[in-house]
Amino acid sequence: MTALQTAALIIFVLSVSYIYSKADIKGAFAASGTRLAIVNATALLLLFWLFRLHTSLGPDIHFLLTTALTLTLGFRIATICATFCLIITCIAGSVSWSMLGVQGIATILIPVGLTYTVYALSFHKIPRNFLVYIFLCAFLPAALALGAAMLTLAGYYVLDGIYDSYAIIDNYVMIIPLMLFPEALLNGTAITLLVVYKPEWVYTFHDKFYFDDQ
Known part of the structure; x- marks a missing residue:
């Protein structure tokens, strides 16, 4: 394990440990709707992360689905479930x-943190409506999260000498650029379907904010 890998592991473990200490795991699993959301979302994420494109010329490529x-689960529970999938x-x-x-840093902490930041800013700074939630909180952060994750990994691979900069x-x-729209579409479609058919599963969506106030 290189020095960069060791430093990243320490940062990741400390971050997840702190987030875990602040998460209400028992409360989340106590509610049947939330429990189902956690199980199904984690299973789907694991499926996407296990099936990835292996290349001989560079790092593996796969969709994140972290947005x-x-x-669906909120910042803390999402981080914990994604960490479980990574393990x-x-x-x-x-x-x-x-x-x-x-x-962990590239595909969990950065994407989850970025997504929740965009959601929080839009919730407090922009008039709330359904289209804002779908496009600004789901489509846009998904593309940004994937781009940030892949650029972070690219920077690491070059800095640690695993691949040369030209190959990366x-x-x-x-x-x-080819991955951004499919990632945005995948996440946006998933959230749209959940909001329409299973809104009780979506932690960040509430009818009273996005429909009742209109």
């Missing part, structure tokens, strides 16, 4: 254990 997870991918061999911290730019960074 939909964050909007399972390490056990399955899809991700190296030495990369746990780096992957040609085989990884250049793919980012």
